[in-house]
Amino acid sequence: MCTRFPPEPNGYLHIGHGKSICLNAGIARDYGGKFNLRFDDTNPVKEEEEYVESIVEDVRWLAPEFTAGPLFASDYFEQMYQWAEELIQKGLAYVDDLSAEEIRQYRGTLTEPGKESPYRYRSVAENLDLFRRMRAGEFPDGSRVLRAKIDMSSPNLNLRDPVMYRILHATHHRTGDAWCIYPMYDWAHGLEDSIEGITHSICTLEFEDHRPLYDWYLDQLGIYHPRQIEFARLNLTYTVMSKRWLLRLVQGGYVSGWDDPRMPTLSGLRRRGYTAEAIWDFAERIGVAKANSMVDLGLLEHCIREELNVRAPRALAVLHPLRVVVENYPEDQVEEFEVPNHPQRPELGTRPVPFSRVLYLERDDFMEQPPAKFFRLAPGREVRLMNAYYLTCVGVVKNAAGEIVELRCTYDPTSRGGVTPDGRKVKGTLHWVSAAHAIDAEVRLYDNLFLKENPYDVPEGQDFTVNLNPESLKVLTGCKLEPGLATAAPGDRFQFMRQGYFCVDSKDSRPGALVFNSTVGLKDTWAKIQQQPE
RNA sequence: UGGGGCGUGGCCAAGUGGUAAGGCGACGGACUUUGAAUCCGUUUACCGUAGGUUCGAAUCCUACCGCCCCAGCCA
Numbered sequence: 359m360c361t362r363f364p365p366e367p368n369g370y371l372h373i374g375h376g377k378s379i380c381l382n383a384g385i386a387r388d389y390g391g392k393f394n395l396r397f398d399d400t401n402p403v404k405e406e407e408e409y410v411e412s413i414v415e416d417v418r419w420l421a422p423e424f425t426a427g428p429l430f431a432s433d434y435f436e437q438m439y440q441w442a443e444e445l446i447q448k449g450l451a452y453v454d455d456l457s458a459e460e461i462r463q464y465r466g467t468l469t470e471p472g473k474e475s476p477y478r479y480r481s482v483a484e485n486l487d488l489f490r491r492m493r494a495g496e497f498p499d500g501s502r503v504l505r506a507k508i509d510m511s512s513p514n515l516n517l518r519d520p521v522m523y524r525i526l527h528a529t530h531h532r533t534g535d536a537w538c539i540y541p542m543y544d545w546a547h548g549l550e551d552s553i554e555g556i557t558h559s560i561c562t563l564e565f566e567d568h569r570p571l572y573d574w575y576l577d578q579l580g581i582y583h584p585r586q587i588e589f590a591r592l593n594l595t596y597t598v599m600s601k602r603w604l605l606r607l608v609q610g611g612y613v614s615g616w617d618d619p620r621m622p623t624l625s626g627l628r629r630r631g632y633t634a635e636a637i638w639d640f641a642e643r644i645g646v647a648k649a650n651s652m653v654d655l656g657l658l659e660h661c662i663r664e665e666l667n668v669r670a671p672r673a674l675a676v677l678h679p680l681r682v683v684v685e686n687y688p689e690d691q692v693e694e695f696e697v698p699n700h701p702q703r704p705e706l707g708t709r710p711v712p713f714s715r716v717l718y719l720e721r722d723d724f725m726e727q728p729p730a731k732f733f734r735l736a737p738g739r740e741v742r743l744m745n746a747y748y749l750t751c752v753g754v755v756k757n758a759a760g761e762i763v764e765l766r767c768t769y770d771p772t773s774r775g776g777v778t779p780d781g782r783k784v785k786g787t788l789h790w791v792s793a794a795h796a797i798d799a800e801v802r803l804y805d806n807l808f809l810k811e812n813p814y815d816v817p818e819g820q821d822f823t824v825n826l827n828p829e830s831l832k833v834l835t836g837c838k839l840e841p842g843l844a845t846a847a848p849g850d851r852f853q854f855m856r857q858g859y860f861c862v863d864s865k866d867s868r869p870g871a872l873v874f875n876s877t878v879g880l881k882d883t884w885a886k887i888q889q890q891p892e
Numbered sequence: 893u894g895g896g897g898c899g900u901g902g903c904c905a906a907g908u909g910g911u912a913a914g915g916c917g918a919c920g921g922a923c924u925u926u927g928a929a930u931c932c933g934u935u936u937a938c939c940g941u942a943g944g945u946u947c948g949a950a951u952c953c954u955a956c957c958g959c960c961c962c963a964g965c966c967a
Contacts, residue, residue, distance in 0.1 A: 364967090365967095366966085366967050368966090368967080398967065400966095400967080401966065401967075403966095404966070404967085457965095458964085458965050461965075462963075462964085462965095465963060466963075467894085467963055468893095468894055468895075468962075468963060469893070469894045469895095470894085471894090472963090499965085500965065502965095503965055512895085513894050513895040513896090514894090514895055514896075514962080515894095515895080515962060515963050516962075518963085521964090521965050523965085524965035525965080526965085540965095542964090542965075542966085542967090543966070543967050544967095547967085563896095563897070563898090563960080563961065564960090564961055564962075564967095565961095565967090566896055566897060566961075566962090567895075567896050567897090567961070567962050568962090569896090570896095588897085590898085590960095595903085643904080643905090643914095643915060643916075644904060644905080644915095644916095645904065645905050645906080645915090646905095647898090647904085647905070647906095648897070648898060649897095649898050649899065649904095649905090649960095650897095650898070650899095650959075650960055650961095651903080651904060651905090652903075652904090653903070653904055653916095654902090654903045654904075654916065654917075656903085656916065656917065657903080657904075657915085657916050657917085660915095660916060660917090661916095663928090663929095664929095667928080667929060668929095672926080701924095701925080701926075701929085702929070702930085731927090733927075734927090742925060743925090744925060744926075745925065746925095775925085776925045777925075784925090785927090786927080787924090787925050787926065787927095788926095789926075853926085853928085855926050855928085856926045856927080856928070857926090857928095858928095880926075880927095880928045880929090881927090881928065881929090882927075882928085883927045883928085884927045885927090886927095887927080
């Protein structure tokens with residue numbers, strides 16, 4: 359078993375490529391085979407070194423232990439050229455002087471057969487001479503091509519004498535100016551697979567029509583013949599995967615770059631806090647088939663939640679702070695509570711969290727006039743501060759505009775640790791942070807980039823921007839975090855209790871000026887209840 | 893109106909002649925110092941449609957319907 363992932367280095371990898379990488383690398387893993395990362399770098403005008411670097415990084419991140427390479431199609435150019443001469447010798451390829459426009463016209467249409475080029479029956483010697491001179495750089499771009507001689511009346515347009523080589527006086531990111539003719543995908547791909555001994559050449563559905571050509575080249579050459587198998591590419595709700603649209607998002611400044619945490623790119627997901635394991639899990643759950651489908655984004659989110667639930671240490675963080683004064687708590691007293699890093703995994707230990715008279719609570723955890731099912735804090739109501747004390751609201755302080763600016767509360771000294779001697783129960787348990795000890799941080803809350811399940815569904819005459827979610831990014835400043843988070847390093851992941859999973863941004867976070875990205879929220883039953891029409 | 897594919901519950905997806913796995917979601921309930929997690933249960937599919945073959949069909953045959961891809965010197 360030998361598989362490969364053959365990206366063209368002309369863009370960043372996204373979750374759809376992730377599916378392909380997991381599929382191919384997974385086969386190699388499961389059957390003890392090989393998996394090659396091979397760049398299909400046959401078009402110098404579109405390809406750049408920047409892209410190969412990002413792709414190598416992404417593939418190594420996803421499948422480090424299975425990946426061989428990087429390999430490059432451009433390393434096989436000489437061999438490909440020799441094989442092209444071989445086809446010419448066999449009378450199976452010819453140099454065509456028709457212009458691009460003429461070739462298009464001669465190709466016919468979906469329903470009408472094509473016409474043969476007047477240059478189709480040149481002698482082998484003339485073809486060889488011309489092809490060598492193409493390589494030598496004697497002709498300008500677009501003046502001639504090498505074509506396979508197959509069947510101009512084939513119902514499969516790919517078989518109507520496909521172009522094998524075009525003249526391109528362009529500098530290649532790896533071969534420099536060594537070549538001025540470059541092989542076309544159909545000609546090159548099977549050869550690359552054959553050279554590497556690929557057994558299963560797995561590609562997406564749109565190449566199904568190309569398979570007869572893939573087979574034809576290999577058969578005519580009589581070289582090792584891998585088998586091409588197609589599968590449906592991934593579509594995700596609320597997400598775009600086309601290079602064109604992704605590029606628009608980046609170039610239009612709708613996102614901060616290819617690795618913006620809202621992007622479905624592997625680098626974006628990584629920066630968002632996704633793990634390689636979660637992406638593998640996702641890839642395995644969605645399966646592989648030939649039916650076009652659209653996978654629910656919720657499944658991807660489920661995968662990362664499930665993993666982070668197990669591995670992410672918990673932390674207390676107040677995103678929308680509301681000041682709370684505990685009136686009966688001594689003015690200058692500070693005590694520390696030992697808080698478990700993970701309630702379900704005691705082996706992860708505890709950490710000290712300071713408590714004092716002035717605290718911050720989440721604004722959403724208080725309602726002056728609570729509806730029926732609200733069981734958090736309200737005037738006269740008692741709740742538990744997680745791992746600390748029971749707290750009762752005794753007063754509300756408002757500003758001139760009538761906005762709540764502070765809560766006055768009392769605590770039950772006998773409830774230390776969050777349990778009372780009388781064993782009385784309380785409905786709500788809230789996260790909190792000591793005002794005097796909290797550290798400030800910026801928190802970036804992300805939502806889907808698009809409002810529609812299918813962002814490509816744009817009303818007639820309108821721009822794709824109508825589907826953009828104006829609230830896909832919310833930057834919160836002045837968030838209050840427990841002091842232990844001060845030493846969090848870029849990439850570190852936490853569960854902010856009762857809220858969701860967050861990671862320290864790998865680009866913008868600095869010690870003393872931390873920036874957290876929301877990876878995914880916790881499931882929120884309360885939000886669901888609130889949305890129900892009463 | 894040429895060719896190549898695909899159509900199984902809300903979303904994915906097994907199953908290729910023996911009478912419809914699983915996951916996600918949704919909905920109930922238990923438990924709970926995260927309205928999370930966990931646990932239990934429910935969601936009981938005219939297998940695109942219509943015919944046919946067969947003791948028996950999602951699986952085989954025929955016709956029809958719907959959706960996707962192909963006319964780059966892109967990949």
